[in-house]
Amino acid sequence: MTYDPFQRFRWQLAHGRALELGPRGVLMAIINVTPDSFSDGGRFADATAAVAAATRALADGAAILDIGGESTRPDADPVDAAEEQARILPVIERLARETDAIISVDTYRAETARLAVEAGAHIVNDVHGLQREPAIAEVAAETGAGLCIMHTGRDRQKLGDVVEDQFHFLGRSLQIAAEAGVGRDRIVLDPGYGFAKDADENLELMARFAELHRFGQPFLVGTSRKRFLGAVTGREAQDRDAATAATTALLRAAGAAVFRVHDVAINRDALAMADAMLIAKNSRRDMKP
Numbered sequence: 623m624t625y626d627p628f629q630r631f632r633w634q635l636a637h638g639r640a641l642e643l644g645p646r647g648v649l650m651a652i653i654n655v656t657p658d659s660f661s662d663g664g665r666f667a668d669a670t671a672a673v674a675a676a677t678r679a680l681a682d683g684a685a686i687l688d689i690g691g692e693s694t695r696p697d698a699d700p701v702d703a704a705e706e707q708a709r710i711l712p713v714i715e716r717l718a719r720e721t722d723a724i725i726s727v728d729t730y731r732a733e734t735a736r737l738a739v740e741a742g743a744h745i746v747n748d749v750h751g752l753q754r755e756p757a758i759a760e761v762a763a764e765t766g767a768g769l770c771i772m773h774t775g776r777d778r779q780k781l782g783d784v785v786e787d788q789f790h791f792l793g794r795s796l797q798i799a800a801e802a803g804v805g806r807d808r809i810v811l812d813p814g815y816g817f818a819k820d821a822d823e824n825l826e827l828m829a830r831f832a833e834l835h836r837f838g839q840p841f842l843v844g845t846s847r848k849r850f851l852g853a854v855t856g857r858e859a860q861d862r863d864a865a866t867a868a869t870t871a872l873l874r875a876a877g878a879a880v881f882r883v884h885d886v887a888i889n890r891d892a893l894a895m896a897d898a899m900l901i902a903k904n905s906r907r908d909m910k911p
Contacts, residue, residue, distance in 0.1 A: 625835040627877030628900065633840070634807045635744040635768040641685065641724060643810070643840045643879040647870070647893040650686040650726065650882040651679035652846065655709040656693045669712040673720070676713070680723055683890035686745065688882060689713050689738075690728030694749055694817075703731050710734075711741050718742025726770070732757035739765040749817070750774060751795040759802035770810045770842055770880075771795045775818030784827050788813055788834060796837075810880060812842045821853035828869065831876040842880035845869040846889075867892035875900065 631643045641648065655672045676687045691709035692701045701709075710727065717725055718741060726745035727738035732755045735746045739761070745768040752759045752771055762769045773791050781787040792811055799809060813834060815824050824845075834841060845851065851865040852858065863885040870881050870889045874896035883889040 625838045625840070627835055627840065627879060628904065631840050631879070632807065633768055633810060634766070634805070635724065636739050636766045637742070637744055639724060639744050641768075646897050647874045647878070648686065648880045649684045649886055649889055649893065650688050650842065650880055651676065651682075651684035651886050652882060652884050653679070653687055653689050653713070654693070655689060655691050655713055669716060672713045673716050676717055676723070677721070679886045680721065682886035684723075684886045686724045686726050686880070687717060688726040688728050688745075688747055689717075689743070691734075692729070694728075703734055706731065707734055707737055711737060714738055714741040714743050726768075730754045730758065732761050735761045735767070736765065739767050744768060745770060747812075748772060749814070751791060751814075752798045753791075753795060756798050756802075759799045759804055762799070762808065763803040766808070768808050768810070769799060769804055770812055771799065772812035772844075773814035773817070775814070780818070784819070784823050785830050785833050788827075789837075792837065806839065809839055810842050811837055811839045812844060812882075815843060815845045816848045816850070819850075821850040824848070824850040825854075828873065828876075831873060831878065835877055840879040841877070842882060843869075843873050843878045844882035845873070846883040846885075863888050871896040 629644050633641045633643055653672050653676050689710050691706040714725055717723055725743045726747045727743040728747045729735050730748050730750040735758050746762050747770040748758055749772045751773060773788055781790055813827055846866045847859045847862040851862045855865050867888045870892040874893055881889055
């Protein structure tokens with residue numbers, strides 16, 4: 623059954639929270655507590671700076687704060703679980719105490735996810751789609767956390783067709799979630815722009831985005847400052863926010879629900895325009911006899 627991306631979907635989260643998706647796009651702010659993320663590494667490398675950045679993002683219109691402690695760029699130095707946790711847990715604890723924000727933890731580690739939810743996080747965002755540490759699905763089931771499951775092409779042989787590969791990989795991820803007892807009302811998917819996809823593959827995945835609604839789930843997208851935007855515009859990572867906003871508007875029109883971004887303000891305006899157009903379009907459709 624094809625999912626209608628503009629109908630209401632109540633995303634159930636940890637700690638009794640929920641977030642309505644569908645009628646309007648939702649912004650997730652990237653808060654990297656790392657020294658080496660690809661476009662903002664080192665800017666928020668301590669808890670005080672990260673909390674201040676998160677507070678600004680909320681003021682600019684973010685509904686979700688995504689807190690990460692390990693860079694996912696291809697050549698990043700790995701960190702162990704203890705270092706990841708030391709970076710992010712103080713930030714999550716302070717944000718849970720000082721704000722009413724919905725907090726996401728960007729991790730593939732089951733134990734980090736568990737500790738983050740205990741510290742106040744509501745969502746687990748796994749860039750390995752539950753397939754590096756499948757126990758992370760059990761954490762989501764046991765804690766009631768919302769789950770964002772991302773597609774990746776790293777460390778495996780991809781299928782030749784970009785959409786077919788989405789169904790191949792994410793189909794397995796959804797099976798892992800179901801076997802762990804995670805309800806579909808707790809799941810959002812992510813096609814994983816970047817993540818072992820070249821510029822042509824990313825652009826094709828944008829052009830064919832509507833085909834992904836066959837999954838029957840809402841989608842989060844994370845194009846922000848990605849390399850394929852630079853391939854199109856010729857701009858370096860820190861100068862790709864306008865291009866990011868363009869993809870936000872285009873993918874919202876195609877039915878994406880959540881947008882993971884660095885610059886919240888410019889993407890808020892892009893979403894406002896896309897949502898206004900969609901409301902006008904749907905109103906005109908509803909007026910037809």
